[in-house]
Each structure stands twice: as C-alpha cells, then as structure tokens.
Amino acid sequence: MPELPEAETVRAQLEPQLVGERILYSWARTARITAPSIDEFSARTQNQTIVAAKRRGKQIYFPLQSGDSLLVHLGMTGRLHVEDDAQFESDALHRHIQGVLRLSNGKRLVFTDPRTFGKLGVTRELDFLKKMGPEPLGDDFDAEKIVQKLAKKNVRIKAAILDQNLVAGLGNIYADEVCFLARIHPETLASQIPIEKLRELVGTMRPTLERAIAARGATLKDGGYQDTFGQFGEFIPQIYGRKGEGCDNCGALIERGVLGAGKTARSYHFCPNCQKK
Numbered sequence: 639m640p641e642l643p644e645a646e647t648v649r650a651q652l653e654p655q656l657v658g659e660r661i662l663y664s665w666a667r668t669a670r671i672t673a674p675s676i677d678e679f680s681a682r683t684q685n686q687t688i689v690a691a692k693r694r695g696k697q698i699y700f701p702l703q704s705g706d707s708l709l710v711h712l713g714m715t716g717r718l719h720v721e722d723d724a725q726f727e728s729d730a731l732h733r734h735i736q737g738v739l740r741l742s743n744g745k746r747l748v749f750t751d752p753r754t755f756g757k758l759g760v761t762r763e764l765d766f767l768k769k770m771g772p773e774p775l776g777d778d779f780d781a782e783k784i785v786q787k788l789a790k791k792n793v794r795i796k797a798a799i800l801d802q803n804l805v806a807g808l809g810n811i812y813a814d815e816v817c818f819l820a821r822i823h824p825e826t827l828a829s830q831i832p833i834e835k836l837r838e839l840v841g842t843m844r845p846t847l848e849r850a851i852a853a854r855g856a857t858l859k860d861g862g863y864q865d866t867f868g869q870f871g872e873f874i875p876q877i878y879g880r881k882g883e884g885c886d887n888c889g890a891l892i893e894r895g896v897l898g899a900g901k902t903a904r905s906y907h908f909c910p911n912c913q914k915k
C-alpha cells in the first residue's frame with residue numbers, strides 16, 4: 639500500500655493536470671470500487687471542477703467546487719494516470735481499468751487496479767482529517783510532542799508509529815526504515831525506549847520521507863507501486879523487504895519478524911546486530 643512518499647508523488651504529478659479542470663463524465667466498472675454507489679459517485683463528480691489536489695498522510699483527495707471531495711484509495715495495486723481522451727468506449731477498456739474521469743482539457747484520469755482493493759469515493763465530510771495525527775512534513779510538526787506521547791505507550795514501537803492518529807503517513811516500509819536508522823528493534827515497547835532514542839527515531843521521520851519523495855517513492859519487488867507516468871519509485875529501503883541480505887551498516891543478515899497475530903499481523907524487517915531487543 640502506498641505510504642506518504644508514494645501518495646505525495648502521485649498527488650504532485652496530478653496537480654498540474656487536474657486542478658481547474660471540469661469533470662465531464664465519470665465512469666466506474668463496478669460498484670465495488672465506488673463509495674457510495676456508482677450512480678451517486680457519477681452524479682456528484684460530473685460537471686464538477688477540481689479545485690485542488692491534496693494529501694493528508696497516505697490519503698489523496700481532490701476537493702470539488704460543490705464542497706464534496708473526490709477520494710482515491712490506491713489500495714495494494716491501484717494506479718492513476720492521465721491520458722488523451724480521444725475516444726471513450728467503456729467496452730473497449732482494458733479489464734484492469736476500474737474507473738475513468740473524462741476532463742474538460744481533453745484528457746482523462748484513469749484508475750487501474752488489478753486486485754481491486756482500491757476505491758474511488760466522493761464525500762462531503764473528510765472525517766480522516768479530524769482523527770489523523772500530525773503530518774511529519776508540516777511546518778507545525780512538533781517532534782517533541784510525539785516523543786512524549788511515545789514514551790507513555792505500552793505498545794511495540796513499530797505498532798505505535800504505524801498508528802495514523804499519532805503521526806500520519808508511515809506504513810510498513812518507512813516505519814521499519816526509521817526503526818533501523820534509530821537502531822531500535824521494532825518489537826521494543828515504546829515506553830521502554832530511552833527518551834534520546836525516541837528523539838532520534840522521530841527525528842529521522844521527516845528526512846527519510848523527504849528523501850523518499852525526492853526519489854518518487856519506493857517500489858518493492860512485487861512492482862506494486864508505479865507513479866502516474868508508470869515509473870517505479872527509486873527510493874531503496876535499507877531494511878524493509880531485504881530479508882537475507884546484508885545490513886548496510888554492519889553486514890549481518892537482515893531478518894524478518896511478525897508483530898501481532900491474525901488479520902492485524904504486520905511483518906517487520908530488522909538487523910539482529912544493529913537493532914537489539
């Protein structure tokens with residue numbers, strides 16, 4: 639699933655192509671990918687001008703003139719791209735194309751999603767904005783506040799920093815990355831980590847995300863993420879997805895562990911030498 643750097647890359651690439659354009663026509667293949675129904679999705683997006691391209695955490699959204707917002711959840715394999723809208727025949731569209739928005743500039747925004755975990759939505763209330771924690775790239779990001787909150791949490795550090803209500807935008811890749819950079823084992827209880835270590839951890843969030851944005855995000859071996867031009871992200875994680883490879887810092891073999899169980903289980907990657915429990 640795209641994390642903050644991938645979502646920001648997609649947002650920034652779409653902004654100049656979409657903002658100020660009117661949606662002439664909306665099409666979705668199945669009701670499964672729209673929220674609410676296809677009819678309501680079409681009715682509330684058609685004839686609307688896109689007024690901005692925004693992102694909060696991992697979530698991309700496009701405010702419309704009506705006050706509604708078009709929401710895009712990329713899921714595991716969702717991709718957006720813009721192409722010329724020479725001719726529109728829904729029957730002729732590739733089977734992985736799940737949604738199309740035809741625009742007043744003669745282009746169309748195309749949503750492809752082979753695994754269909756993604757979603758296109760339209761909503762008035764942006765509830766996620768109210769709950770979500772601070773944005774690590776925001777000017778008002780108060781690292782010390784996050785450090786103090788973490789110091790009180792009796793949860794594993796990786797789970798703690800994945801909580802979008804604490805800090806927005808980190809998923810598996812970047813949560814593992816910052817734990818590695820701060821030399822903290824992902825299973826350590828947050829409350830047991832020395833405060834200086836927590837400062838180091840939170841301090842690496844912004845520069846790590848900024849480096850990843852500069853590289854247009856990270857594409858893992860599954861090739862799941864591509865930017866809007868079909869290019870892979872060039873950020874190379876030092877730890878995530880590198881089980882069995884040598885640690886960049888010490889050469890020890892990177893291991894993989896699992897946090898939690900069942901549906902909420904999360905894998906993590908760590909260097910057993912650099913990140914001792």
Ligand SMILES: [Zn+2]
Binds near residue numbers: 886889890911912
């Ligand atoms: Zn190491």
